[in-house]
Amino acid sequence: MDKNRLYWFFQVVGWTLYFCNEIFVYTIEYGYENQLILNAFANIVIAILLTHAFRFIVKKYNWISHPLSQLAIRVLVGIFVMTDILVALNLPLDAKYTGQLLTDTPILAIEYFINLAKPLLVWVLIYLFYHYSEEKGQKEIEGLKLKSSIKETESKILKAQMNPHFMFNALNSIRALVIEDPTKAQQGITQLSNILRSSLIADRRTTISLKEELRTIEDYLALEKVRYEERLQTKWVVDADTLGIQVPPMMLQTLVENAIKHGVQKAIGWGFIEINTSLVDNKLYIKIRNTGQLFSTESDSESGGFGLKNTAQRLDILYGNEASFKIYQENSLTVCAEITIPEKNNDYKNSTLANAELKG
Template sequence: MNKNKIYWFLQITGWSLYNCNEIFAYSLQYGYDNTMIFNALANIVLAILLTHIFRIVVKKLNWIKLSLAQLAFRVCFGVAIMTVIVVGVNLPLDAKYVGELLNQKPILVIEYFINLAKPLLVWVLIYIFYNYSEEKRQREIEELKLKSSIKESEAKVLRAQMNPHFMFNALNSIRALVLEDPSRAQQGITQLSNILRSSLLADRRKTVSLKEELRTIEDYLALEKVRYEERLQMKWDIAPETLNIEVPPMMLQTLVENAIKHGVQKALNWGFVEINTSTAKNKLYIKIRNTGQLQGTESKSESGGFGLKNTAQRLDLLYGNEASFRIYQEDNLTVCAEIMIPLSNTDNRSTSSEVKSVASAVVTS
């Protein structure tokens, strides 16, 4: 049953029951009379007509969006007008029963007016409360939709901002190979192509599997190995059950890039980057450890640097307070970035062979 049918059912049923109660009360006091049925039918039709007109006015003039004071004034005014009309109709209809009493004590007209106003006021308050609740619920839904749309737009902007910065570093790595080792340069172009494909998918998807993200990191590290050679060492500690878990695309790659730029690049002899993944208490934990110290663009805060701010923002947009990110100085020579992501119902099972396929391309000195 739709809302319109429910409305008319409640209108007819409610006013019919109310007037049946009035017939019963009048019968006990004055004795039953067939004219009471006619009076009741007249009041049912009148009450439905007046309250329906009131409903039309409320909707057309959009009273629900008014302030409480403005709404209260209009409600009182509307109830007063409807009551005057109902009193004007009922005075001649009830003259047979209460006419003599009202003539003897005209002050009782006020009580008569109040008694007829009560059901109208109750109807109006119920109707206003229901519509106010519906309006509030609709506003909340619209706000949620708007916030969701804004967050999605912000997430796309953040992903788009990463791509030029990443491309610049990747192309620099390939450029070093063009004259020295053309065959490796071709391989580097293939690796860059893989990275670009992942980057394009990142603009279309909110999340990718951790396995896909690690493959992108493999290609990136292979290109960086050209620049740093023996200075770059890579360590992997990937839990098998984490490979199919969904993560924000290009997020880990950004942190690895940050680790190399602010850690390995500044190391005197050699540096390392280590990726560790595990699950506990229905959460995914990712650690990226690297040689270095928190300073310069990274600062000593947990949100310094573009890549770090980007990571924190994207996690907040996707998971809210359920996810967390921090970066800290683990010891004098090691920086650690930690990410915690809540697990969904996505199947995160994997086989040991998948871990081997990811770890087979580990870049070590």
């Protein structure tokens, strides 16, 4: 039953029950007559019309949005007017039963008014409470939709800001390969094609599996390995149970890119990058360790500073307090970035990436 039908059901049943009770009271007091049925029917129709008109006015002029004091005044005036109309109807209808009593004791008209005002007051309070709750719930739903829309937009903006810098570095790697080794350059183009495909998919998705993200990182590091040769050492320690967990696309790749630019590139002799994933208490833990000094990435003017803020923002947008990100100086030569993400949709297990250690 929809809300409109439910409203009319309670209108008809509620007022019918109330005035049936009035028939019972009058029958005990004065004896039963068919006129009591006609009187009750007239009261039911008028009560339904009056309260429906009141409902129409409340909704049309949005009384709920007014301050409580103004709402109270409007409600009291509305109840007064509706009661007066009911009294004007019932005085002639009930003249046979209470007319003489009211003539002898006119002050009893106040009690007559109060008795008819009571059910109207109850109806108004129930309706206003329901209407207020319904409007509040609707506003909360709209607020959640708006918040979700804003977060989705922010997430897309952050991804759009990240991709150009990533592509610039990847193209630089291939440019070096074209001159030095055409065969490897072809491999590099294939790897870049894979990265581009992942990037295009990422722009249409909020999250991807960790397995897909690690594949992109593998292709990226393969390109960078050609640039840095023996200066870049890589190590993978990946738990198979983590591969199906959803992560923000291109997020880890940004941190790896940051590690190379501010760590390996500036290292004397050689540098390393280690990627470690594990699953503990239904949470994904990711560690990216690399050669470097943390102060090199603290400036917002550098892409590293932006990349770190980008990571923190995206995690907050997608997971709120359930996720965390921190980066710190592990020792004098090593920087460690740690990410915690709640486990979701762990569909990919037992991958060949698991627990693999790659050293080049």
